[in-house]
């Protein structure tokens with residue numbers, strides 16, 4: 001199994017300087033948006049590629065970081081192939097994707113077709129049969145942590161001048177915490193299913209977001225019912241939770257509600273962009289509306305930079 005230092009082994013992570021290094025590296029980035037969720041499989045990556053593509057089709061320059069380092073899905077959803085050459089000499093070179101998108105993903109880094117990255121060497125040390133981990137090794141240095149790996153990516157990737165950087169997080173609010181500690185985010189989109197358990201977790205996410213100063217721009221409710229052929233009605237997929245109540249009490253808008261759309265699942269599996277292939281569908285319209293909210297954040301950020309406070 002690879003360890004992160006195999007990918008980038010200069011061993012120079014300085015936790016105190018991470019925020020400053022990242023800030024300097026992202027100087028050419030207009031706005032930075034994160035997609036987060038308490039639970040997995042709620043559609044963050046699907047939304048990341050479709051929002052990115054919708055804005056790129058309108059002329060925005062967009063980069064995406066797939067911050068799900070061990071289960072990256074962005075490149076597959078964009079129909080990209082593993083790279084054969086890796087421009088790692090001066091930092092990490094983003095890969096070119098359709099619509100001029102720039103993508104940094106662990107599966108585009110050296111050895112990207114190899115097994116997953118481990119952030120803790122002790123888990124790589126198997127017993128004689130190669131099955132079970134041996135006794136835990138002493139604490140590992142910071143650069144082998146998820147946070148260390150993410151900080152390397154954000155402080156060394158050469159995004160250049162882009163209007164928007166979308167960071168697609170792995171599920172779990174600890175990931176949002178790690179990210180917010182190193183990057184000044186301009187907005188966080190929280191994804192949720194409409195189920196009662198997800199609503200409880202999203203309420204918790206609001207509290208955590210507020211506590212760590214992450215600007216929650218809105219909630220996206222995904223798989224909000226299934227529009228089955230011939231039913232003439234949208235059928236619920238889960239016993240409904242109180243996501244409206246969560247949005248109301250936290251004064252955060254629900255930016256969009258996406259029904260379960262089999263063609264959306266199919267297009268992400270095939271690496272085809274739904275917002276382009278099915279542009280005239282109601283689902284593409286909701287995705288475009290969500291992209292417009294993100295675009296408004298980019299525009300506001302650009303205005304703020306153009307007219308600095310006196």
Ligand SMILES: Nc1ncnc2c1ncn2[C@@H]1O[C@H](COP(=O)(O)OP(=O)(O)OP(=O)(O)O)[C@@H](O)[C@H]1O
Pocket residue numbers: 037039040041042043044045046047068071073169170171222223258259260261262263264265266268269
């Ligand atoms: N509204 C939808 N209708 C149909 N399929 C969807 C919808 N939203 C997402 N999917 C599909 O559900 C699966 C999970 O979505 P996705 O990978 O984007 O979730 P995720 O939140 O990024 O998951 P993870 O937490 O593992 O990163 C994918 O196959 C995706 O294409």
Ligand SMILES: [Mg+2]
Pocket residue numbers: 044045046068073168169170
């Ligand atoms: Mg994902």
